[in-house]
Amino acid sequence: GELDFDNDRFRVNHQCRTASLPEPLERAYGKIGTTWSGLDVVKDYELSPPSPTKRLPSTLILRGEHDFTTEACTAGWKTLFNHKFVREKTLEGCSHHGLLEIGSMYGEVLDSFFAEYD
Numbered sequence: 142g143e144l145d146f147d148n149d150r151f152r153v154n155h156q157c158r159t160a161s162l163p164e165p166l167e168r169a170y171g172k173i174g175t176t177w178s179g180l181d182v183v184k185d186y187e188l189s190p191p192s193p194t195k196r197l198p199s200t201l202i203l204r205g206e207h208d209f210t211t212e213a214c215t216a217g218w219k220t221l222f223n224h225k226f227v228r229e230k231t232l233e234g235c236s237h238h239g240l241l242e243i244g245s246m247y248g249e250v251l252d253s254f255f256a257e258y259d
Contacts, residue, residue, distance in 0.1 A: 155209040157238040166238060188221050199226040199258035203250065205235030205242075226258055 153159075157166060191197055202218055204210045212231075219227045230250050232239040240247040 151209075155207055155236045158205075158207065158234070158236045158242050163238075163241045166241065188218060190221050191223060193223060196224060197222050199224075199254075200228070201251070201254045202227065202229040203232065203239070204230075205232045205237055205239045207234075207236040209237055228254060228257070230254075 152162065157163060162170070200222055202215050204212075204215060215229065219229065232243065232246060232250065235242045235246075
């Protein structure tokens with residue numbers, strides 16, 4: 142099919158910085174409107190603190206440098222956890238799907254996190 146320039150440009154810049162859409166994402170995005178309801182249902186979503194009696198696990202907030210989930214989006218997330226074991230990492234050169242863009246870097250970040258908090 143013919144590419145929609147604006148949607149393709151957004152995908153390449155902010156969703157997945159690969160020449161073509163990886164097959165797992167193509168399958169997943171093919172469910173939009175069926176299994177998923179689209180971004181409108183999450184655009185105003187705000188995290189809320191957990192119950193003070195429940196301790197959340199150690200947490201890694203991970204986003205890409207060019208991600209549509211911006212630093213402004215994640216700015217308040219650390220304060221929602223009821224412990225200090227929250228680490229934040231931005232994957233340089235990546236967008237939202239860093240695992241599919243630079244898998245080795247993504248794996249190294251996870252290995253480091255699990256080694257620190259395991």
